[in-house]
Amino acid sequence: MTKLPVIFKRELASYFATPLAYVFILIFLVLSGVFTFYLGGFFESGQASLAPFFNFHPWLYLFLVPAIAMRLWAEERKSGTIELLMTLPITRFDAVTGKFLAAWVFAGLALLLTFPMIITVNYLGEPDNGAIITGYIGSWLLAGAYLAIGSCMSALAKNQVIAFILTVSVCFLFIVSGFPMVLDGFSAWAPQWMIDAVASLSFLSRFDAISKGVIDLRDLLYFLTLIAAWLAATAVVIDLKKAD
Template sequence: MKQLPVVFRRELASYFATPLAYVFIVIFLVLSGVFTFYLGSFFERGQADLSAFFTFHPWLYLFLVPALAMRLWAEERKSGTIELLMTLPITRAEAVGGKFLAAWVFAGIALLLTFPMVVTVNYLGEPDNGAILTGYIGSWLLAGGYLAIGSCLSALAKNQVIAFILTACVCFLFIVSGFPLVLDAFSGWAPQALVDAVASLSFLTRFDAISKGVLDARDLLYFASLILAWLAATAVVVDLKKAD
């Protein structure tokens, strides 16, 4: 893992080498504001917390994170630089991990720039700042989950647009897998254990728990294993698809 920081630094710098990073951050900040104040009725609720802010993150990320993840591998394959990267003396884990971490840290930077929300709510009332902190952790973990899925699908598709759409679809499935919409399709024929397993895959239930201030080890483990599993899948897909 010695060369992982080298890959990480290059990737992170490449976000800021193009206007993409700044456009992404601006869109994220504007939308998260709009969602909080208009859809989330931040003021009308009259409560000093940020649940109006965090509630919409799974949906906001559904479109923004795939946009961030789509270029991770698809661009390397399209421009042929993957041949350069894969013939340098780095392991798959260093390449996959370095790229993922750069995207994740970038998402973290965007998330940190929403700090005026925290300032606002502290100015208006006396919120539970511990719950806000876990909310941020949960949101960042959620972004990591989306990004790991996006990383794998970006390696699968050579075309960035296809990578974007695939990622949005798979992330959507992970969001709604706790909903009757999906569960009803299983409950008719599948054993209860499978229905429970599908329901437990849902991002939403995990994220809701964390964003309300409950930092359960099982939820953390869920996100960690989800990210690692998708990254392992990324490494496999990169190996299979790199030469196409």
């Protein structure tokens, strides 16, 4: 019988056992408000849409999501509880996925608490609520991808700060891989298929499409595959590094 729900429950509760959860949610809500209204020009755009809100999520998440992910495994290794966890009769899959899902649901919870945005934009005008829903789905998938990367980095580093920095760096690479400045570096020497491959790894183009209301199965698969791949890498890294 799978013990995934037990791991999930403990992990989710542990977020709320410390001030971490509340601080994170507060900062997330404040920053997403600041980004939307000041930097995004929500009112100035004169459109009933949450695009100014979603546009900043890849950047907002770049620093906030690694902060949730950094403790996933680094803390277990530092405190030695990983030895307890790994000698209990649970599978690697249950442990890795249970922990990841708890972090993902927590991120989703923080995201749901931005619902006043939906109320505001519906009060002010007549937005495309379908696009708003896909925007939320896209944003949550994006958070999941960041978290899966963070899970692997957290397993790699015993120190949470290093895990944080590694996660930010890798996520940043995934964001900018679609940018001209990166692609230009490839275009001089690399064949076209490689440039396309690098560009297609980017979070931004996928996320933009979903947040504009276009749900393409390939984009969904992209995020889910990315999450699965990084979680598999987490399991491998844990086996290699757990005893260090």
